[in-house]
Amino acid sequence: MATKISLKEEIMAYSIGLAGKGGTGKTTVAGLLIKYLVENGKVPVLAVDADANANLNEVLGLEVQETLGDAREEMKKGVATGMTKNIDLLLVVSDPSRRGIQAAARIMDLTKELPLNIKKKAFLVNQAKENQEPEIEKSAAAVGLELSGIIPEDPLIRDSDVSGKPTTQLTMNSKAVEKAFKIFEAIL
Ligand SMILES: Nc1ncnc2c1ncn2[C@@H]1O[C@H](COP(=O)(O)OP(=O)(O)O)[C@@H](O)[C@H]1O
Numbered sequence: 001m002a003t004k005i006s007l008k009e010e011i012m013a014y015s016i017g018l019a020g021k022g023g024t025g026k027t028t029v030a031g032l033l034i035k036y037l038v039e040n041g042k043v044p045v046l047a048v049d050a051d052a053n054a055n056l057n058e059v060l061g062l063e064v065q066e067t068l069g070d071a072r073e074e075m076k077k078g079v080a081t082g083m084t085k086n087i088d089l090l091l092v093v094s095d096p097s098r099r100g101i102q103a104a105a106r107i108m109d110l111t112k113e114l115p116l117n118i119k120k121k122a123f124l125v126n127q128a129k130e131n132q133e134p135e136i137e138k139s140a141a142a143v144g145l146e147l148s149g150i151i152p153e154d155p156l157i158r159d160s161d162v163s164g165k166p167t168t169q170l171t172m173n174s175k176a177v178e179k180a181f182k183i184f185e186a187i188l
């Protein structure tokens with residue numbers, strides 16, 4: 001079915017960046033976010049994994065044919081550099097630990113010193129164990145971070161990782177997917 005879209009909609013881009021310590025769940029959250037965007041018709045999505053050890057493709061179940069570096073060479077245009085200066089939304093991801101949350105606060109502070117134009121920032125805690133919410137809320141408040149949401153630790157996510165299945169194949173019976181989607185709905 002063809003839908004007519006206005007020129008404005010056609011050219012409107014929205015960029016989202018993710019930051020946080022290693023292992024907090026940036027790649028996993030990015031995968032869930034891409035799933036959310038695609039399922040809500042917010043397409044096309046250009047997903048860029050700028051990590052030295054890029055593995056977002058595995059979470060998405062895609063094979064990498066060509067890197068953005070290759071594409072950039074071909075286009076001879078500053079796609080990668082131009083893209084990172086203006087960020088509509090920055091998601092900072094942390095694990096539930098007090099030290100992890102302190103690191104997230106430092107990352108938030110650091111972003112103020114970078115030559116970036118970030119319109120909105122949100123802070124998420126991922127991999128929370130049952131009943132950890134009150135502690136997490138306290139830790140966030142202690143470092144002056146407003147918490148946008150908490151994503152639970154979910155054995156289904158770990159299982160997909162262990163068996164090499166794309167995380168994006170998980171459905172709403174995953175508690176983490178359900179919670180992440182609610183958070184995205186609220187902040188996007
Ligand atoms: N909510 C969650 N529940 C269970 N395991 C998770 C969750 N989020 C991430 N993980 C697991 O934690 C590990 C690190 O996540 P990853 O997304 O690779 O972190 P990062 O990209 O920040 O280094 C992975 O093995 C991933 O499957």
Ligand SMILES: [Mg+2]
Nearest residue numbers: 026027051055
């Ligand atoms: Mg990663």
